[in-house]
Amino acid sequence: MISAFLDTAEVASRLLRSPVLAERWEQPSALAEFRVSGLAGHLARAVFNVERWLAELPPAGGTPIDAVAYFLSGAGPASQLEDAVPRRIREVGEQEAAGGPATLVEEFDAARARLAVQLPTMPLDRPVGVFAQVLPLDQCLLTRLVELVVHLDDLAVSLEAPTPSVSVEATDLVIACLTRMAVVRHGVLPVMRTLARRERATDPIAAF
Template sequence: MVRSTASLLRKWLMDHSRSIYLEAAHTALKLLQSDETAARWNDDSVLGGMTVGVLASYLARSILQVGWFLDGDLTGQQPPFSATIYYARLSDTSSRTSALNAGVEQRSAETAMRGPEAIADETRIALQVLETCLSVEPADRRVAIAHRPGEELLLDEYLCTRLVEIAVHTEDLALSIDADCVAPPCAVTAAVDLLLDAARIRHGDTSVLHALARRERDDKNALRVL
């Protein structure tokens, strides 16, 4: 059977997820280390109600969390989830006041209290550790998801979820400090591929088709995943 272009793209992204992640993480780190981010730490960001510092900490956690989750306890009691299922199962993602988003914002605000220099240094050190770690971890390495007890993803699948966060929030932070910076194209491609797959699972292909080609029939806002 001939594999579809989408399937081939997905396989390529999975085969290169570690190098793509590290490239995107270095781009994010440059923003976190910038004088502009430090100078505007307490200013409002482009995300209403969130300061630059909280947004920067949110971005930093996309790097910090990888090491934290790698240190988590694994059970191996059920098959690992895919990155697509991880996002497709998220709920209340569009509401800033949902339990999910409120929890993320609170944790980011707590992280931001350490200040821009501390966050930049902590992220730089974490990324250095990850560069070594990701070069030796086996393909079947699992990661425990702390906020979903018992659920695990393969490391490469988990990195794809962090690529979504880095692609989205690199742009958010750059716009907030008037910086000319975007996530690497390969990271953006990975994010689009994953979110589109999640939309298809969550809403079905017909709804996604409407969102892409017949917006007047898009009564589910089917392309909105986050």
């Protein structure tokens, strides 16, 4: 898990260093209401937040949950773009990117270098406070790995660049997490049919 997270962060660093990113910094991204700058800042938070959370004392009490339960804990009616949470996500992404593309990637690389030293010294079952939830370290990293992989694609599409490849380990972890989420949301049979029997697939199946 640690190697998959760090390796994927390195892939993200290369995209954040793309000259096209600087050229399109203030343009709209592939995500509605997100500028390229804010999307880049949001992507970078997948690394920044791990370092921030690990700097805090492990939370006392509370039953740790896994990555699937974490993502589904925010499940509910589809958010509108101007709802408080989506709006806050965009605002914070812009705040992370406020120094410009060069500063963002420098801070990103510094954070991932520190994590490359810190993470291997920590037990994977160490409790970590992730917003209002408590997750073991390995599941915390999985949530951020999902964010990295999904938003790598979003940012690459925004730059009209090929989506970077990530390791087989990272791909397997992310696809397994998204599939488990889709099963909880839609049931086993619709997911199975979507993956194996397109002639019987009906509604689109999505994890989020």
